[in-house]
Amino acid sequence: MRPRVVIAGAGFGGLTCARALKHAPVEVLLVDRNNYHLFTPLLYQVAGALLDPGEIARPVRQLIRPLDNADFLQAAIIGVDFERRHLLTDRGPIAYDYLVLATGAQSDYFGNASIAEHTMGLKELDEGLALRNRILTQFEESRWTEEPGRRRALLSFAVVGAGPTGVEMAGAISELIRLVLRKDYRGLDINEVRVVLIEAAPYVLGTFVPSLREAARRSLQRKGIEVMLGAKVESVTDSAVRLAGGEEIAACTVIWTAGVKASDVGKGLGLQLVRQARIKVDSTLQVHGHPVVFVVGDLAGAADPAGGGAILPMLIPVAMQEGRHVAATIADMVGRGGASAFRYKDPGIMATIGRNSAVAQLGWLHLSGFPGWLMWLGVHLVNVISFRSRLVVLVNWAWEYLFYDRPVRLIVRARQ
């Protein structure tokens, strides 16, 4: 019997790990609560009515077809029984010889109930679709609303958090409104529409160098987005955001990208947690005291020796490199070898602001504006999940670029 590697989570970390185990003498079982792997960098384009789910998500079973030793089960992960070596799910326990925890991250509201209740997240595919429905519904709703104050609140969109997700979402909403919906709603007074980006820090895109932060801020403002820096959100209602200073911004739609923490799976395991509720791991990505249990991706709190021991950020390249490292370690351990320390190689970071502007920081190479956007375009098109998706995404992107169109402006949810 080959040893069984159970991988909890089919995101970038888990999927990469499964793929890297292709030739190892093990059985791989991927478990995820969704039946698809999500290409999260383009989720904001689903919310922005440019792409449909089929372009940014792929069935896990499809993706693991080339792996002869891998299978998949759809189930929500509840916990781990380390003693019996069982992964616990809502469908029952799954026995493992090696366990890779890769359940990712979720929105963090820092215990503020009003934020949790009244804001929309952008981490999951169903959230992207919900946000698309919401934005479009607000505009239809506004046509039935006589009261100007109410109409202005309906047509105001606040994005909290100016990291890459917040910046990209704010850009996408602003362009959706100014380039597309403005033509759909002939009577629309564009002065009644607001897109506000709220950030507690004194700059946007804090992980970038100052010159790129500044380029991004200017680019956002040119696209009609109000950038509020040094602004801390205190509470949110169904029609307003209240800032720490007392200022209120009337907005019925508030998107929360300001906080993220590890998935709840980590909390219940009795393991030591570090910043953002991530599981503390050894330099080998093993859980201390559990040599057959590994953690990768956003759930893992791995220290970066090159970064003075700081915890590695929640980024796709980190998750993928960790997944690959753990796969190699497991293959070594099956062959009676030992675990080695993980070392992150930083490929750079980028963020896009609408249809022709992006910032990219790739080692010594810093790009902004149109050159940054071309770089962003190339990198994402290469990484989109399949050749077919690439064709369809290319058609849709070209279509938008040429005709300022967002084809998927549909308010729809699957019937229950």
Added chain:
Amino acid sequence: MRPRVVIAGAGFGGLTCARALKHAPVEVLLVDRNNYHLFTPLLYQVAGALLDPGEIARPVRQLIRPLDNADFLQAAIIGVDFERRHLLTDRGPIAYDYLVLATGAQSDYFGNASIAEHTMGLKELDEGLALRNRILTQFEESRWTEEPGRRRALLSFAVVGAGPTGVEMAGAISELIRLVLRKDYRGLDINEVRVVLIEAAPYVLGTFVPSLREAARRSLQRKGIEVMLGAKVESVTDSAVRLAGGEEIAACTVIWTAGVKASDVGKGLGLQLVRQARIKVDSTLQVHGHPVVFVVGDLAGAADPAGGGAILPMLIPVAMQEGRHVAATIADMVGRGGASAFRYKDPGIMATIGRNSAVAQLGWLHLSGFPGWLMWLGVHLVNVISFRSRLVVLVNWAWEYLFYDRPVRLIVRARQ
């Protein structure tokens, strides 16, 4: 002030009417409970995980952009106040000078509560997405089910009604399973899977000539579908279909395409109804006694003088021709002219059975098998809603044809 034409429903009848009024000296207001127009002939491909909503639905506002005199409001239609000339909606009344009722049709369960509760329909976009989710969920579920009888019921799909929708859906499910899911689920025993097409008449596709009915039946059977003719459904539970003779077919998923009736809007108006709860109209498509009120499409019970006075069938070409006729009549009436009688020109009918077979009956031209399928392909590709959709649909179709793939095998619904 130009007279205001209110069109209730943005399906093929309503949208065609609005477009045909482009140059008439009227204001047009389209009202629909959805913000999109649905290309219903390809809805089964959304259910079959081949296309995403963006390919078969388009925002109404996008479609009416070229019409300078048209606007749209999203609202559900409740009724009509003929005296005050108001269309009544869930958002409030809308005044009209001319009214075109085009709210289409819905599933008819013939008062059988067990059918209404336990079957899934395929008339609306949200139903297509729900059915896709259901089919894929059954396969994931079956992997957790040890009991063979239960697993067989999970993997059995009954389609009731062998009209074009039933035939197309049965073909799409069978191919999804045999060509795609079989590769996704390595352990799957194909003998545990059933696709059953249940029809009360002694033949499939009753509106076609006998030779094409027979060609379709053979084609269905070649694709592994069990065709049960002369079989009347008596009741449905959450795991079985019970036929009139007492026979039970174990199946957790039952799709109902055997009955269709006009939308409920017709019922509450106090007007005379004909077969399938359709509103009786004059030969001019006016409602008797209400010369400014017209009915088009599935909601209209228009007699066909060429067919010996029989009610015209619920078909897209009927709806479109009626919409065009009513637009011309309204333009005439605004110019002090009168109404003329509608005459239907039959362009033919077609239905497809999977990836390389279809039947087409176009006057004297009867095609089946591969030639029929090429005809079906051409007609649908030309009629798909936009040039962009055409490209994307073509990519997806070619992809499926070459690689036996259904890219959108995603279980997802928009978060509430």
